[in-house]
Amino acid sequence: MNANSEYQFFSTTRSALQAMFEAVSQAEKSIYWETYIFEKDSLSWPFIEKLKTKARQGVEVKLIIDAVGSFGFEEKIMKEMREAGIEVIYFNPVELSSFWRKTRRWLERNHRKILVIDEKVGFIGGVNVKKQSFGWFDLHARVKGPMVRHLLKSFAHSYLVGGGRLEKIKSLLYIPLIKEKYWRILWHKPRENFSSVRKIYLNAIKRARHTLTIVNPYFLPDKEFLQALIEARQRGVKIDLILPKRTDLFFLNYAVRAYWSLFASIGLKVYLVKKMIHAKAMMVDGNWAMIGSSNFDYQSFYRNHETNLIFTDKSMIVDLKKIFHNWRKNSLLFRPLHWARRPIREKFLEWIGKILGPIL
Numbered sequence: 001m002n003a004n005s006e007y008q009f010f011s012t013t014r015s016a017l018q019a020m021f022e023a024v025s026q027a028e029k030s031i032y033w034e035t036y037i038f039e040k041d042s043l044s045w046p047f048i049e050k051l052k053t054k055a056r057q058g059v060e061v062k063l064i065i066d067a068v069g070s071f072g073f074e075e076k077i078m079k080e081m082r083e084a085g086i087e088v089i090y091f092n093p094v095e096l097s098s099f100w101r102k103t104r105r106w107l108e109r110n111h112r113k114i115l116v117i118d119e120k121v122g123f124i125g126g127v128n129v130k131k132q133s134f135g136w137f138d139l140h141a142r143v144k145g146p147m148v149r150h151l152l153k154s155f156a157h158s159y160l161v162g163g164g165r166l167e168k169i170k171s172l173l174y175i176p177l178i179k180e181k182y183w184r185i186l187w188h189k190p191r192e193n194f195s196s197v198r199k200i201y202l203n204a205i206k207r208a209r210h211t212l213t214i215v216n217p218y219f220l221p222d223k224e225f226l227q228a229l230i231e232a233r234q235r236g237v238k239i240d241l242i243l244p245k246r247t248d249l250f251f252l253n254y255a256v257r258a259y260w261s262l263f264a265s266i267g268l269k270v271y272l273v274k275k276m277i278h279a280k281a282m283m284v285d286g287n288w289a290m291i292g293s294s295n296f297d298y299q300s301f302y303r304n305h306e307t308n309l310i311f312t313d314k315s316m317i318v319d320l321k322k323i324f325h326n327w328r329k330n331s332l333l334f335r336p337l338h339w340a341r342r343p344i345r346e347k348f349l350e351w352i353g354k355i356l357g358p359i360l
Contacts, residue, residue, distance in 0.1 A: 055085035254353030
């Protein structure tokens with residue numbers, strides 16, 4: 001990475017949240033945080049109390065949480081946080097009175113996971129704040145240097161879209177950005193007929209010449225992606241999929257499993273990680289990679305606000321390869337013949353899941 005930048009990867013939810021809590025505890029000027037899930041449970045409570053303490057000490061604290069992802073967040077807790085001086089934005093709340101007239105709008109969610117401390121230290125990746133995920137594998141990065149400016153600008157845009165006031169975030173919108181050679185931030189905003197994230201994923205598969213690794217908990221490729229994967233195999237590309245053996249979402253779990261045999265039949269190696277892996281990552285030819293918040297599904301492509309980190313830096317690539325290697329060690333290689341003997345009930349649920357996949 002650029003000599004002015006620093007980074008560290010975290011491959012578990014536990015290690016990422018511990019680093020984030022330490023960073024929040026050391027904040028002296030500002031805390032800007034946006035996340036999809038911020039549940040009110042024993043894991044999030046220390047964060048809530050620490051944010052309230054920092055706000056009372058004069059630290060500027062802005063928190064953006066998605067109204068659907070953080071559906072269980074209590075109004076009472078939110079009120080207490082605001083009274084402590086925290087500006088909480090509840091992104092795109094669903095109002096039943098106008099739900100049917102604005103269905104497309106209510107499906108638009110903020111799926112980003114960004115935290116910036118004192119405008120100097122940033123976090124980006126796939127980690128949410130909920131007790132259920134504490135023991136999961138995931139992928140998050142702590143960064144310092146020029147990259148933080150891009151995260152600040154991304155946060156500022158989310159703040160405005162979520163209903164924040166321009167005068168409170170104006171300074172972040174005009175931060176000068178430096179175009180870097182070895183990394184960039186992909187700031188994805190949902191559109192009806194175009195997805196920048198989908199385009200990046202598809203182009204990466206098409207240009208692969210030697211190796212391709214995809215890590216995603218909800219890997220639901222459409223026909224164009226499947227064709228691109230087939231063509232990559234025909235070029236001799238070695239393709240590894242690192243997926244959870246069982247996901248955290250019932251129907252999505254079966255929707256993903258419905259593709260395993262197909263993946264194996266076209267020559268992909270499917271590594272099924274024994275515990276839940278929530279990471280979203282792709283690496284091409286050992287010289288290009290992307291991590292972040294984007295799943296490989298319709299929701300992330302066309303309905304969600306997402307933020308990803310793309311990089312070609314050699315040291316980052318090496319570190320990410322080590323993480324992939326560790327996940328493979330904690331996995332089972334998919335065996336089609338054994339899988340064919342699963343119960344009919346499982347096959348039926350997979351069929352239902354595959355039908356529902358595009359709308360989940």
